[in-house]
Amino acid sequence: YGANVTFTGTLSAAGGGALPTGTLQFMNGASPMGAPVALAAGVATYSISSLAVGSYPITAVYSGDSNYNGITSLTLTQVVNKAALNIAANNATKVYGAALPALTATYTGFVNGDTSASLTTAPTLTTTATAASSVAGSPYSITAAGAVDPNYTITYTAGSLTVTAAPLTITANNASRHYNVANPAFTFAAAGFVNGDTVASLTTQPTLTTTAVLLSPTGTYPITAAGAVDTNYSFTYNPGTLTVTPATSTTVTLASS
Numbered sequence: 001y002g003a004n005v006t007f008t009g010t011l012s013a014a015g016g017g018a019l020p021t022g023t024l025q026f027m028n029g030a031s032p033m034g035a036p037v038a039l040a041a042g043v044a045t046y047s048i049s050s051l052a053v054g055s056y057p058i059t060a061v062y063s064g065d066s067n068y069n070g071i072t073s074l075t076l077t078q079v080v081n082k083a084a085l086n087i088a089a090n091n092a093t094k095v096y097g098a099a100l101p102a103l104t105a106t107y108t109g110f111v112n113g114d115t116s117a118s119l120t121t122a123p124t125l126t127t128t129a130t131a132a133s134s135v136a137g138s139p140y141s142i143t144a145a146g147a148v149d150p151n152y153t154i155t156y157t158a159g160s161l162t163v164t165a166a167p168l169t170i171t172a173n174n175a176s177r178h179y180n181v182a183n184p185a186f187t188f189a190a191a192g193f194v195n196g197d198t199v200a201s202l203t204t205q206p207t208l209t210t211t212a213v214l215l216s217p218t219g220t221y222p223i224t225a226a227g228a229v230d231t232n233y234s235f236t237y238n239p240g241t242l243t244v245t246p247a248t249s250t251t252v253t254l255a256s257s
Helices: none
Strands: 005-010 024-029 041-048 054-062 077-080 083-089 092-095 103-110 124-127 141-146 152-157 159-165 166-172 175-178 188-191 205-210 219-226 233-238 240-245
Touching: 005 024, 005 054, 024 041, 083 141, 083 233, 141 152, 166 219, 219 233
Parallel strands: 083 152, 092 159, 166 233, 175 240
Antiparallel strands: 005 041, 024 054, 054 077, 083 103, 124 141, 141 159, 166 188, 205 219, 219 240
């Protein structure tokens, strides 16, 4: 299917007479194939590439001229076989927790101006991934199947879906304490969790530290977050501020003697 075939009609002069002139009409059964073709030195040809898959009875009808009567050739059976078509699932990516993207395919082997829209039945593209699939399980297969067309023998090539980490921001919460008092327990806020994940879902919790020590003077000190681990997330950290305030005054007792 889609390959060019050329039919050749050759007329022989009976008894060595002059070569026949006129035309040959090539026929597909009862249907003319194009316009009549003028004979040149007793030969006429007709080429076609648009026959669908099947078996065709081809004849050539001679028009006749002043020396010869018209005649129809014996039937030639032209068999058209299926062309090879490969449907390859295109690779795709998505962020962890996001909906599956639209899956697409690349077609190799279409002929005669055919496209994917020409298929009797379009292929179905599916993947083993879901919106909740993890980065650790990536890549996931994408398969194509189920396409139907009488003119093609169809094969398939699988693709893959890669899941990438979702962005997660961890912000150290601000805190305060008095001078000469131990640092409080630091906390943080997280923004960007998906799929119902929470702080408890993290493989490793972030570490929160500050440059302030017990006797650091009054003022402000950074609180930094770092070290969180989870394959499904890429981390960004925002610092917080620890404010050290003056210590509470002690009571002074006066005495006289």
